[in-house]
């Protein structure tokens with residue numbers, strides 16, 4: 099009962115020896131590598147790196163400005179004809195190659211290693227806690243961006259030895275010496291299951307008319323890992339429908355020119371416009387942040403989205419089947435007819451600046467443009 103409640107007396111200042119450090123932040127500091135806090139990057143290839151001994155090259159770690167970090171991005175460059183240090187770790191890692199060509203060796207102690215070759219545009223996943231080493235076969239530096247779930251893993255375990263020197267082998271996820279890095283197979287409609295995509299820039303995609311004008315897509319289940327990926331592409335003069343979900347979706351631009359809008363307030367007072375081209379990256383920084391992507395270039399625009407699995411995508415705004423359903427029906431998506439008119443005005447202004455034409459007349463009420471693509475590539 100309230101009248102019996104005893105209130106403990108707490109010291110006014112925290113005790114110095116009782117401070118629990120953020121294990122992930124502490125690890126970043128020990129790595130002595132550059133850490134960048136932002137969520138929009140015009141070109142990942144132009145970001146300045148610092149030495150990163152663990153990787154045997156140079157690098158930077160990218161965090162969104164959000165205390166809750168479901169994942170992070172490791173930007174790494176391997177010297178011409180150089181190689182990375184062999185490593186394994188208890189966090190997952192999905193790798194997209196931004197430049198260069200080479201090969202990667204993946205293995206478990208006591209098993210035959212797998213070896214596969216990559217080039218600009220390749221996308222692959224390191225099986226959890228498997229050893230791996232990258233070899234740059236080019237005369238130029240090779241650069242990749244890897245999205246990992248190191249932040250939640252380190253914050254939970256708080257022990258470097260557990261993370262980086264753990265002998266457990268996930269045989270259930272990775273069967274060494276099999277065809278795991280050999281291209282994979284279509285698991286079901288739009289879902290591809292593999293550990294290696296030779297070139298994400300030209301991988302065939304499938305229709306998904308619910309997400310907007312002429313867009314096509316493939317969902318990727320990589321290396322039996324929990325982190326997810328997908329590739330989306332949309333035509334010239336169009337844009338996808340806006341939607342929202344949990345934080346941590348890293349969108350690496352594979353082709354095209356355009357921009358993304360991100361906002362959380364209905365009146366768009368906190369709207370941020372992020373211009374991009376091939377090699378750029380936009381990250382969904384916070385929970386339920388609306389985002390929308392626009393093609394203002396002369397070619398189709400394609401991106402690779404690297405995102406957490408279940409974490410951050412739980413109901414009531416779960417990714418799952420609600421990702422392409424109107425917010426009016428309990429989903430996460432803003433239908434074209436419901437969007438703030440400022441959105442389309444920004445798009446038309448950007449098109450005019452680029453000398454391009456809007457092709458959204460069939461989709462957006464009041465659009466001044468032309469009739470554009472239908473979903474002729476839908477399956």
Ligand SMILES: [Fe+2]
Nearest residue numbers: 341343347389
């Ligand atoms: Fe999204």
